[in-house]
Amino acid sequence: PYMFSDAQCAVIEKLMREGICRSIWRGVMDPSFCGRQVFIDSGPGKASSAAVAVENIAALKRPGHRVFRRFAKRILEPENRSDGLRGPRYYDRSDCGIYRTATWYASIRMHSDRTIGFEFTNRENTLANFSADGALLFMQHGREYDNIFAHWDWRMVPGTTAYDDGAPLKCDNSVEARKNRSGHVGGLASGDVLCTTMEIERDGLHALKSAFFFGDLVVALGADIRSSDARIFRITTALDQTHLAGPVTRGGATETSGGLPWVHHDGRGYVSLDGAPIAVSTEIQEGKWDLIDPFYRDRTQRGPVFKCWFGHDPARTGGYAYAFLPCCDAKRTERFARNPSVRILRNDAGCQAVEYGKICCAVVHRAGEYRLGGRTITAPEPAIYLLRGGRTEVRSLPPLNGAAD
Missing domain, CATH: 2.70.98.10 (Beta-galactosidase; Chain A, domain 5)
Incomplete structure (x- = not known):
């Protein structure tokens, strides 16, 4: 009667898979994700606690449960460098x-x-x-x-x-x-x-x-x-x-x-x-x-x-x-x-932008038109721009609070 629903289990699984397990490196939890508890051996200790949690998830034998058993093994055996968790994540x-x-x-x-x-x-x-x-x-x-x-x-x-x-x-x-x-x-x-x-x-x-x-x-x-x-x-x-x-x-x-x-x-x-x-x-x-x-x-x-x-x-x-x-x-x-x-294209109160290979990343703090190398960005509002291979991705930002006029 105390069993979580499938939807609730999926929430916890995603939290562990896409969040907590990604904050653990070589058997140590990142200090920035240990919260207030950065006491002696807290990094390895919290990583071990996460290993127990993912073992418990694996024990339910829901679809995809084997990935959690692998997570536990990789946390507890940090010399195993193939953890499969690669790339970026941003948590809004x-x-x-x-x-x-x-x-x-x-x-x-x-x-x-x-x-x-x-x-x-x-x-x-x-x-x-x-x-x-x-x-x-x-x-x-x-x-x-x-x-x-x-x-x-x-x-x-x-x-x-x-x-x-x-x-x-x-x-x-x-x-x-x-x-x-x-x-x-x-x-x-x-x-x-x-x-x-x-x-x-x-x-x-x-x-x-x-x-x-x-x-x-x-x-x-x-x-x-x-x-x-x-x-x-x-x-x-x-x-x-x-x-x-x-x-x-x-x-x-x-x-x-x-x-x-x-x-x-x-x-x-x-x-x-x-x-x-x-x-x-x-x-x-x-x-x-x-x-x-x-x-x-x-x-x-x-x-x-x-x-x-x-x-x-x-x-x-x-x-x-x-x-x-x-x-x-x-x-x-x-x-x-x-x-x-890498080339710094701008670094001021209006825009901060870099170019690396064929990738251009620009943070527009203030709406306007910005010439960045061979590109021009017309930004109607503050946003992050990622330009690569003819494609442009944009993530809007809330307005500035205290930028100088």
């Missing part, structure tokens, strides 16, 4: 996206005036103020963020643009304090391409952030970054922050090697596409686990951390442009920096 109701290939994983976590950016309850997750402001996490071997969160710099969550006003990280449990004041957030997933965008309007900080995911690289653009709060003395955009795992190699415009500034670490490269310098730190960081979960009373942790970021002048309107190169060595990163295969 959660303001987030996932991109998967055979060798690397990426996710983008945003929030809008339709969603609440993050959760903390029972004094858990008290440092999470910026954790949904465009967090862009990458995983290859799956250990990049393993139990790092006590000594993470939470003002530099990878992918986010954040501020420092000299006060401790805001820890206000009210819904309004945790929400973005803009609805101009969205994404478009098609084939092997994912395009996302977010307008941040929080606490006196404004930014337009778009990301473009392709099969072998990700491009991130930021524009109209500005502050309306005089207390803000520092604004940064973090490219990444992981455990330090081996040497860090740098090169580019400030070196004799020439080309754009670039950094390489742990099998991945970062290239500044507009020539802005990339700041790097490999220092030992220290923090307390009880700020993540009070269960760990007075438990401190320290360790060497790789961190790279852009700095922005709070007194000026700024931007950024960078490429992330997964599964590559330093030589390939340097070659890309000398001759990038």
Whole structure:
């Protein structure tokens, strides 16, 4: 009598197949999808719980049940790299996206005036103020963020643009304090391409952030970054922050090697596409686990951390442009920096657009006509455009909230 109906079972199956299982990589649940619980071993633990759930689904022996048994095996045996979950997904109701290939994983976590950016309850997750402001996490071997969160710099969550006003990280449990004041957030997933965008309007900080995911690289653009709060003395955009795992190699415009500034670490490269310098730190960081979960009373942790970021002048309107190169060595990163295969067509308050091969991706923030390389887009409203092979796909966006006139 307690059995779900066929329609209800189908809902749960789709949630697991198209949602939760896609957030697990190499036996670890993506920290951005662990909710407030990023405590010790939470990633592997939540992945194991998901494996139990899909085993239970498989036990019902409904049509297609074998795929769930395979999911469980692949979660519990992360060395098995053929999980079959490939390509992009964008989740409109959660303001987030996932991109998967055979060798690397990426996710983008945003929030809008339709969603609440993050959760903390029972004094858990008290440092999470910026954790949904465009967090862009990458995983290859799956250990990049393993139990790092006590000594993470939470003002530099990878992918986010954040501020420092000299006060401790805001820890206000009210819904309004945790929400973005803009609805101009969205994404478009098609084939092997994912395009996302977010307008941040929080606490006196404004930014337009778009990301473009392709099969072998990700491009991130930021524009109209500005502050309306005089207390803000520092604004940064973090490219990444992981455990330090081996040497860090740098090169580019400030070196004799020439080309754009670039950094390489742990099998991945970062290239500044507009020539802005990339700041790097490999220092030992220290923090307390009880700020993540009070269960760990007075438990401190320290360790060497790789961190790279852009700095922005709070007194000026700024931007950024960078490429992330997964599964590559330093030589390939340097070659890309000398001759990038991606072209930035626009990066301003009206439009952010890139061209990669025969694909053009454009986020139009303000209605108008835009000349992008050899193409012209006439946009009657804000939207994401994907142009490929003579076809154009469009996803409408809510209007901007705080873009400058």
